[in-house]
Amino acid sequence: MSDFRALRAKIAAIEASGRATSESLPFGDEAIDGCLPGGGLPLGRWHEIVGSGLEVETAAAPAAFTALLAAPLARRGEVVWVLRRDDLCAPGLLGLGFPPERLIQVCARDEAEALSVMEDALSTTGVAAVVGEVEACDLTAGRRLQLACEKQGATGFLIRRRPYGGQARRETTGSAAATRWAVASAPSEPPAGEFGLGAPRFRAALERCRGGRTGAWLFEATDAYSWEMTDVAHPLRLVADLGDRQLAPAQPLRLAG
Amino acid sequence: MSPEAARLGLHPGQKATDAMALVPELITAEADPQADAAALTALADWCVRFSPAVAADTPDGLFLDVTGVDHLWRGEAEMLADFRDRLSVNGLPFRCAVADTPGAAWALAHFGKEGAIAPPGEQAALLAPLPPAALRLETETWAQVERLGIRQVGQLMSIPRGPFARRFGRAALTCLDQALGREAEALTFRRPPNPWFARLAFAEPISAPEDMARVMADVTAKLCARLETEGQGARRFEIAFHRVDGRALPLAIGLSLPGRDPARIAKLFAPRLETVDPGFGIEVVTMMAYAVEPISGRQVRLDRGREATVEEGLAPLVDRLTNRLGEDRVWRAAPVESHVPELSVGRVRPLAKPQETKPWNRETPRPTRLFRRPEPVDGVIALTPDDPPTQFRWRGQLHRVRRAEGPERIGEEWWKGGIEEVQVGHVRDYYRVEDAEGGRFWLFRAGLYDAKDAPKWWLHGIFG
Numbered sequence: 262m263s264d265f266r267a268l269r270a271k272i273a274a275i276e277a278s279g280r281a282t283s284e285s286l287p288f289g290d291e292a293i294d295g296c297l298p299g300g301g302l303p304l305g306r307w308h309e310i311v312g313s314g315l316e317v318e319t320a321a322a323p324a325a326f327t328a329l330l331a332a333p334l335a336r337r338g339e340v341v342w343v344l345r346r347d348d349l350c351a352p353g354l355l356g357l358g359f360p361p362e363r364l365i366q367v368c369a370r371d372e373a374e375a376l377s378v379m380e381d382a383l384s385t386t387g388v389a390a391v392v393g394e395v396e397a398c399d400l401t402a403g404r405r406l407q408l409a410c411e412k413q414g415a416t417g418f419l420i421r422r423r424p425y426g427g428q429a430r431r432e433t434t435g436s437a438a439a440t441r442w443a444v445a446s447a448p449s450e451p452p453a454g455e456f457g458l459g460a461p462r463f464r465a466a467l468e469r470c471r472g473g474r475t476g477a478w479l480f481e482a483t484d485a486y487s488w489e490m491t492d493v494a495h496p497l498r499l500v501a502d503l504g505d506r507q508l509a510p511a512q513p514l515r516l517a518g
Numbered sequence: 519m520s521p522e523a524a525r526l527g528l529h530p531g532q533k534a535t536d537a538m539a540l541v542p543e544l545i546t547a548e549a550d551p552q553a554d555a556a557a558l559t560a561l562a563d564w565c566v567r568f569s570p571a572v573a574a575d576t577p578d579g580l581f582l583d584v585t586g587v588d589h590l591w592r593g594e595a596e597m598l599a600d601f602r603d604r605l606s607v608n609g610l611p612f613r614c615a616v617a618d619t620p621g622a623a624w625a626l627a628h629f630g631k632e633g634a635i636a637p638p639g640e641q642a643a644l645l646a647p648l649p650p651a652a653l654r655l656e657t658e659t660w661a662q663v664e665r666l667g668i669r670q671v672g673q674l675m676s677i678p679r680g681p682f683a684r685r686f687g688r689a690a691l692t693c694l695d696q697a698l699g700r701e702a703e704a705l706t707f708r709r710p711p712n713p714w715f716a717r718l719a720f721a722e723p724i725s726a727p728e729d730m731a732r733v734m735a736d737v738t739a740k741l742c743a744r745l746e747t748e749g750q751g752a753r754r755f756e757i758a759f760h761r762v763d764g765r766a767l768p769l770a771i772g773l774s775l776p777g778r779d780p781a782r783i784a785k786l787f788a789p790r791l792e793t794v795d796p797g798f799g800i801e802v803v804t805m806m807a808y809a810v811e812p813i814s815g816r817q818v819r820l821d822r823g824r825e826a827t828v829e830e831g832l833a834p835l836v837d838r839l840t841n842r843l844g845e846d847r848v849w850r851a852a853p854v855e856s857h858v859p860e861l862s863v864g865r866v867r868p869l870a871k872p873q874e875t876k877p878w879n880r881e882t883p884r885p886t887r888l889f890r891r892p893e894p895v896d897g898v899i900a901l902t903p904d905d906p907p908t909q910f911r912w913r914g915q916l917h918r919v920r921r922a923e924g925p926e927r928i929g930e931e932w933w934k935g936g937i938e939e940v941q942v943g944h945v946r947d948y949y950r951v952e953d954a955e956g957g958r959f960w961l962f963r964a965g966l967y968d969a970k971d972a973p974k975w976w977l978h979g980i981f982g
Contacts, residue, residue, distance in 0.1 A: 315913065315915065315957075316982075319887055319980050319982075320887075320982075321885070321886050321887045321980035321981060321982030322957075322982035323982070324886050324887065324982060325886045325981065325982035326982070328886070339832060341835075347890075348887045348888060348889060348890065349886070349887065350859075350863065350884055350885055350886060350887060350888035350979060351851030351863050351878070352853075352859075352862060352863065352878040352879075352884040353883075353884040353885045353886040353887075353888065353979070353981070354886065355877075355878050355880055355884075356880055356881075356882075356883055356884055357886070361850075361851050361878075362850070362872065364850065364851065365836070365848065365849070365850055365868045366848070366849055366850070366851065367839055367843065367847060367848050368843070368847045368848075369843065369847070370843070370847075374843070378839060378843075381835065381838060381839070382835060382839075385831050385832065385834075385835040386831030386832075387831030387832045388831070388832070388835070445955075445956065446952075446955070446956040446957050446958060446981075446982055447956040448920060448921075448952060448954070448955070448956040449921065449952060449956070449958075451921070456923065457921065457922070457923030457950075458921050458922075458923055458950060458952050458958065459921075461958065461981065461982075462956065464956070485883075486880065486881055486882075486883045487880065487881060
């Protein structure tokens with residue numbers, strides 16, 4: 262086992278191409294941190310976040326989830342959010358616990374421009390994280406993003422979002438992303454006896470993870486829409502481990518008889 | 519008035535029929551003051567190659583303030599000769615003169631010897647033999663001067679000031695004083711005079727892209743060196759390429775923080791350089807800096823601390839992005855004191871100083887995605903008068919509402935519009951709903967409850 266670990270460390274060192282092993286941002290729960298390499302969301306890499314169904318076009322749950330992931334990073338530096346459609350609502354991000362005063366929004370005219378702005382922002386000192394809303398990212402563009410991330414150790418988040426009314430593109434195979442998350446909203450559970458909605462919940466499946474294991478979890482943004490400001494390590498709290506069940510077909514198995 | 523026309527006996531102010539009688543083959547054209555003004559403006563822009571301070575004197579004149587620029591031609595005479603050469607090449611009839619004051623220059627250009635240069639402080643002698651009209655007097659004053667038999671400016675100058683003002687009016691005295699430099703005259707320059715100006719002229723016109731890139735870097739370095747010696751930085755730089763055919767092609771860039779680093783500024787210009795068509799060649803390049811303000815010199819960091827300053831990281835990024843995408847495409851959201859959701863977010867420049875406005879309320883939930891225009895939803899089933907919907911259809915998909923909260927009633931900003939337009943019914947009742955799959959939406963019902971009409975429902979945003 263220790264041989265295996267040593268080998269792994271060796272491979273990581275080769276992959277890091279000389280630079281010190283990068284930091285990571287732990288979620289604060291062993292169930293998920295254990296799956297991720299280095300015990301947390303790797304920083305200085307880029308992560309892919311995808312939605313499903315209508316969310317492919319609106320990308321609201323992926324955006325909310327990304328804002329929650331990037332909120333601890335916003336305390337270290339600026340966050341640049343590259344959009345194709347300027348419908349991101351800053352008060353909504355504030356409600357989730359993301360500081361909008363650290364956010365610079367950029368509206369790109371097309372896909373290639375969005376990717377090049379992301380690359381430019383990632384390689385700038387003082388930028389802690391870059392979020393980009395892009396329809397697809399091929400292997401070359403992904404590799405370029407990765408190189409840009411390594412320059413200053415900024416973390417990239419790429420939200421896959423198709424323009425409204427656009428045709429579905431052919432899925433590109435392979436990706437240079439460190440992780441790939443499939444995110445969807447999940448029904449909230451308000452405390453017993455309370456009306457209305459509970460804290461927002463997200464079902465997030467870690468579909469790909471370089472040097473780690475996949476998994477699926479139910480997260481809750483406990484402090485959303487309240488003044489109890491988050492000084493905790495991470496605004497996302499793990500509610501349940503969905504294991505691999507959620508990745509199985511949603512249709513329950515019907516037994517005859 | 520061209521010399522050919524004068525030879526035929528034509529003169530300005532002549533009746534068209536008289537002129538036709540004199541010259542039957544005369545081609546007449548309607549006066550077009552707008553086109554004349556446009557042409558004068560174009561000429562004024564062209565004159566910027568001689569002096570940055572050019573003022574139009576409608577309908578047919580230009581004033582150039584050549585103070586401190588004539589040495590670039592080694593003297594006023596050479597400058598005037600160059601000016602006249604270039605105007606003649608373009609086939610423009612002209613008269614010009616150089617004098618200490620705009621008034622004297624005007625008088626000499628209109629009535630004196632063409633191309634006269636009044637030596638400093640000696641315009642009085644040159645003005646004396648000119649007719650009184652040279653002083654730009656009002657028509658009535660001028661008529662009175664004529665009636666009194668005064669034929670020369672010299673005679674006017676010899677009248678004591680008191681009686682002069684009494685007889686011809688204060689305005690006439692001002693005209694005389696302005697011509698003689700006893701009173702200042704304010705010219706409205708086409709571009710406000712700007713001391714932050716650099717210029718490069720070439721012996722041979724250039725047109726190769728690499729040459730243009732080099733001269734751009736050179737002129738930038740020249741201007742930035744001046745900014746540096748005076749401890750200043752500028753937020754806006756404009757470069758103009760003056761072509762052989764007389765057109766000036768401008769390019770401009772803006773900086774989010776005042777700067778004077780020539781390499782950085784030249785880099786911002788570089789991507790636009792290919793839009794400049796050099797035509798037959800570029801002979802002069804000028805550059806100006808605007809919004810100049812003092813900046814402190816940069817100190818080289820010795821400690822190589824982890825904390826990066828704004829100047830070295832973020833400011834260049836913001837400049838690159840704004841100059842590439844446009845100023846309205848890079849912004850920071852800032853709170854605006856309005857309860858209307860779409861009006862509560864303002865855009866500020868990314869590196870602007872934060873405004874002292876009330877921050878948004880964290881406790882009122884606002885969606886992650888707010889549509890610019892609310893989208894209509896149909897198939898809404900809701901209990902009247904103000905229960906949240908139990909189901910709705912959006913984009914062809916039916917959503918069954920599992921949980922809901924609201925309403926949050928948001929009215930219009932009635933104090934902003936006219937009093938007639940204010941209606942009680944201009945309200946929206948917002949509900950935050952969650953469907954069975956967990957999707958969270960921000961819906962509103964437009965207007966107040968009305969027993970007759972079914973209420974109209976809209977989707978304004980998604981929480982995700």
